[in-house]
Amino acid sequence: MTRKDHEQRPQSGRNSSPAERVLFGGIGAGLIALSLGQRGQVGTLLATGGALLVAGAAMGQGLGETVTGVRRTEDDQIKVEKAITIGMGADELYAFWRNFENLPRFMDHLESVKVQDGEGQRSHWVAKAPVGTSVEWDAEITADEPGRRIAWRSLEGANVPNEGEVEFRPAPGDRGTEIHVSLTYRPPGGTLGATVARLLGEDPNVQIEHDLRRLKRLLEVGHIPTTEGQSSGRKGAMKAEARMYDNRRTS
């Protein structure tokens, strides 16, 4: 019934794309070649690094992807799947999500979503992109089962083609509703681009997790907890150190 999109886009057993394997395999071979001219520890280091890269390329396991946890599909897209349980009924949660204009309230990277027709089938999305830029696209709803599931995808012409799906499943006992989100997108530069982006701190995997947590806090408590602006005896550099922790991870 609702799992079809996942089945259609299976996860690849290899986390780096063919282009990356060629690139990093090449770099690895280059390092090994370089090491032949070196003596002592430098040579050993270069050869070891080269061998690791070549081995990773041969197996399709890139170091960057392994570190960042990038998951790619067989057609070189990025897939992110996250779930959270919220102590509310599925109908309420569905209704909140179905109004896409609510999404920027908890999705940190979204600037706005504007519904463009009466039924809310089509919408215009604006998302924050690295270095202060933004990305825009139009999307349409592709599946809509009240209280159970919503799926959408970007229309022709999107810079970052993407599709998403959210399912609302009753949680066992009195635990509320499980929200399962799945996003698939084709990042600029393919999965290599995604790996670089993730190493630079733009990590959709983490973003979606934090977005869902913000949603839970917004709906269960009414707001997101913060310590921003609290008093302390911090001075100078310590303020920056504290900011690394304070609220970085949820808001």
Added chain:
Amino acid sequence: MKAVVWQGVNRVSVETVPDPQILQPTDAIVRVTKTAICGSDLHLLDGYVPSMVHGDIVGHEFMGEVVEVGSEVRKVKVGDRVIVPFPIACGKCWYCQKGLTSLCDNSNPNPGLAEKFWGYSPAGLYGYSHITGGYAGGQAQFARTVYADANLFKVPDGLTDEQVLFLTDIFPTGFMGAEHCQIEPGDVVAVFGAGPVGLFGIASAFLLGAERVIAIDRFPERLEMARTYGAETINYEEENVFELLKEMTGGRGPDSVMDAVGLEAQAHGMLGVADAVKQTTRVLESDRPHALRAAIMACRKGGTVSVPGVYGGLADKIPVGAFMNKGLTMKTGQTHVHRYLDRLTGYIQRGEIDPTRIITHRLSLEEAPHAYEIFKHKHDGCIKCVLDPWADPGDHEPTPAPQPQG
């Protein structure tokens, strides 16, 4: 205002910092009238709790008077005398609804950090590092408290600050430690550590029906106080604890054993030295689990190990074979303070327990660095320090000597 501030390993200072403000509509500001130093604050002092930042205001045992409330606070009013449980409950999530408030899903603003260390994030705690939220603590003249309606508890008329102060942490912590022992009539309970939590654990074990309680420590004043609570005692520096516990229980072993020590346990021998060396590196091992090892070994077959002592990360050489082959149960956790307050307040009101008996030192907030020093090294017979944020240094009532109870 004045506040006790973490300044790095073994350094706390009293500084003038900005007064706290309402940051969210569910906040309340409390004028702190009594606060205390907890054994777990020593883990911060010693630098074994990660993610402390220089300048963080510490303290998680505090009570006082509400002086300001946010626009969405309904139940709590300006002028209320309140105690503030150290774990922060949102009051709405599944865990809070089940009374598991130290596991609140929503109150930690930095859950990602906790999830890296522990898999899932527990509740935010006051004054206890950024892994548990980075909230400013209560060893200060004022404190910002959050989700006031779910977290501030009105002090019943007729009870003094000192009588209720320990309801914020160590009394419920000792009580939950005893409850986790799953005591049945006739049970013998052994308690490693006769510090404040261990002493409340001893008293609580008797309240819950233990027939005998055996306390294990090395400081004469603590062992003496444990005896005034009705416990038999073992000085682990003078005795073979395992052999003596076995002998004292007719060869069976204690039915349940409480580890009220936690991650900085003292140990003799090679294992103790190895732990100390590894913990000092902050990398090889974060916790010295000697009391936990001893508790697992000493517990009778099919018994229960209760762990109110604080652990932070990874510990080596846990006798998991003993744990499994003896069919033990372990129960642990930061204290769900909120769920115990009614019951424990009742014990205090009826005079069945006098929490103030463990106080050995009353000092001003200004004297906090000295208080930390004597508390850490157990100098001057120090068992528990209470700080008055509004007293001048030296200007406090004398502390009466402990009296046998009952």
